[in-house]
Amino acid sequence: MKMVREELKTVIGTKGQVVESDISQLPYLQAVVKETLRLHPAITLAFQRAMATVQIEGYNIPKGTGIVINIWAINRKSKMWVEPEKFMPERFIGKDISFWGKDFEFIPFSAGRPYRMVHLVLGSLLYHFDWRLPNDVKDNGIDMSEKSGAIMVSMATPLKAIAKECDE
Known part of the structure; x- marks a missing residue:
């Protein structure tokens, strides 16, 4: 929380509002969003159709075959992630792992506008509010x-x- 708040204060400063063009200057916020979606994807299973006939590990997958992708399992695969059950946004810092489906170790769900909105909303909430847990959770x-x-x-x-x- 401290690191992302400091980054927001540095980039946003006194202008008081997170805008879409700020997101590229907020790598730690981007890493927090990616790590959150890696651990807790919006959907756990994705359904696709094979766009072409392919062979995967000796199996022929004909064009048009329905495919179920277990996003939850991919995002927690220990062969791909160090300590996959641990929340570590730093694992995304300095790595070009995108939301756009080209990096198969990280498939949070589809891509596009929803991701930009997540950054804007989360960035705004963290910039404008101090957050704490209720006493029973603490x-x-x-x-x-x-x-x-x-x-x-x-x-x-x-x-x-x-x-x-x-108070700022």
């Missing part, structure tokens, strides 16, 4: 256990945070 820790739905995973115990408007 005492007992955050319950990171998950519950599965049909294609989504959510927190078993919803996270609550308290926002206080910054």
Whole structure:
């Protein structure tokens, strides 16, 4: 939290508003968004059709075949990620891993405008508010256990945070 807030204060300064053109200057915020979506993708399974006939590990996949991609499992694969269960935004710093589906170790869901909006909304919330956890969560820790739905995973115990408007 401290690192992303410092980055926001440095880049945004006194202009008071995060705009889309600021995002490229906020690598730590970008890393936080990527790491959050790696650990907790918006959807766990993606459905695609093979655009061409291909061979993968000795199996022929004909054009038009329905494919189910387990995004949750890819994002937690220990062969691809050091300590995959740990929240470590720094793993994305200095690496050109994008949201656009070209990096198969990181497939949060589709790409485009939703990602830009996540950066803008999160950046604005972190810039304008101080955040703290309720006392019971401070005492007992955050319950990171998950519950599965049909294609989504959510927190078993919803996270609550308290926002206080910054004095600045």
